[in-house]
Amino acid sequence: MELSFAGRRALVTGAGKGIGRSVAVALRAAGAQVIALSRSPEDLESLSRECPGVETLCVDLGDWSATEAALCNIGAVDLLVNNAGVALLQPFLDVTREAFDRSFDVNVRAVVLVSQIVARQMIERGVGGAIVNVSSQASQVALQEHAVYCATKGALDMMTKVMALELGPKKIRVNCVNPTVVMTDMGRANWSDAQKAAPMLNRIPLGRFAEVDDVVHSVLFLLSDKSAMITGACLPVDGGFLVT
Numbered sequence: 001m002e003l004s005f006a007g008r009r010a011l012v013t014g015a016g017k018g019i020g021r022s023v024a025v026a027l028r029a030a031g032a033q034v035i036a037l038s039r040s041p042e043d044l045e046s047l048s049r050e051c052p053g054v055e056t057l058c059v060d061l062g063d064w065s066a067t068e069a070a071l072c073n074i075g076a077v078d079l080l081v082n083n084a085g086v087a088l089l090q091p092f093l094d095v096t097r098e099a100f101d102r103s104f105d106v107n108v109r110a111v112v113l114v115s116q117i118v119a120r121q122m123i124e125r126g127v128g129g130a131i132v133n134v135s136s137q138a139s140q141v142a143l144q145e146h147a148v149y150c151a152t153k154g155a156l157d158m159m160t161k162v163m164a165l166e167l168g169p170k171k172i173r174v175n176c177v178n179p180t181v182v183m184t185d186m187g188r189a190n191w192s193d194a195q196k197a198a199p200m201l202n203r204i205p206l207g208r209f210a211e212v213d214d215v216v217h218s219v220l221f222l223l224s225d226k227s228a229m230i231t232g233a234c235l236p237v238d239g240g241f242l243v244t
């Protein structure tokens with residue numbers, strides 16, 4: 001299925017590394033104008049070299065005021081991918097206020113702010129659009145040391161559904177993807193230990209972790225007109241992990 005995003009302008013958060021970077025590159029290759037937002041300037045510089053023509057925005061999404069300022073002149077955006085996220089793993093009894101606040105600020109609060117800014121201009125322009133939030137299988141299943149991360153992704157799933165409910169009449173579709181472990185920097189940091197990974201892998205009927213492209217393809221499908229009747233969905237990209 002060939003997808004074309006010619007004539008569309010897309011904003012991808014967390015586009016410096018991992019899934020977000022690959023989504024940005026794939027959208028550009030499919031003809032979209034792409035704004036890549038991330039935190040580390042060196043990642044955005046290397047993305048610009050890899051993918052000429054991509055616009056870049058460097059901001060820490062955990063900072064509400066800085067994010068508002070960075071996005072105030074963003075212009076027309078038709079497609080938004082809220083991908084930036086942090087996974088700060090701690091046993092429940094050791095959860096710190098700092099990790100809790102940082103996780104919710106980046107994984108949930110920033111999604112509200114960025115989506116408000118983008119959705120308001122979609123509504124003003126009367127064009128509609130599509131938003132994809134990158135959630136996780138951890139939104140729906142308890143994982144050791146993931147109390148805060150699971151809670152942020154559970155919140156993101158419900159945020160997605162309410163956004164779909166309220167923005168649907170404005171022709172804005174909102175969905176999320178819920179990947180299993182993906183071997184990005186985040187995935188490697190948390191799942192490289194073979195002993196830790198084995199029980200998780202054993203619960204995945206397809207017997208492997210996700211590749212970045214598995215997630216990218218699902219995100220692009222949900223952004224595209226091929227999913228024109230899909231909104232409010234949480235699409236597992238988990239090799240079947242959530243069926244057990």
Ligand code: NAP
Nearest residue numbers: 014016017018019039040060061085136181182184186187
């Ligand atoms: P990653 O490799 O760690 O990349 C995350 C990207 O987001 C980085 O470019 C990072 O920039 C950026 N970012 C993080 N915090 C930010 C902030 N406050 N402001 C701006 N940019 C920020 O992560 P990933 O594995 O690609 O994960 C992407 C999304 O997928 C996340 O929402 C994650 O929860 C979700 N997910 C991942 C997995 C997995 O196993 N990898 C599984 C399920 C869901 P810096 O590096 O400069 O901070």
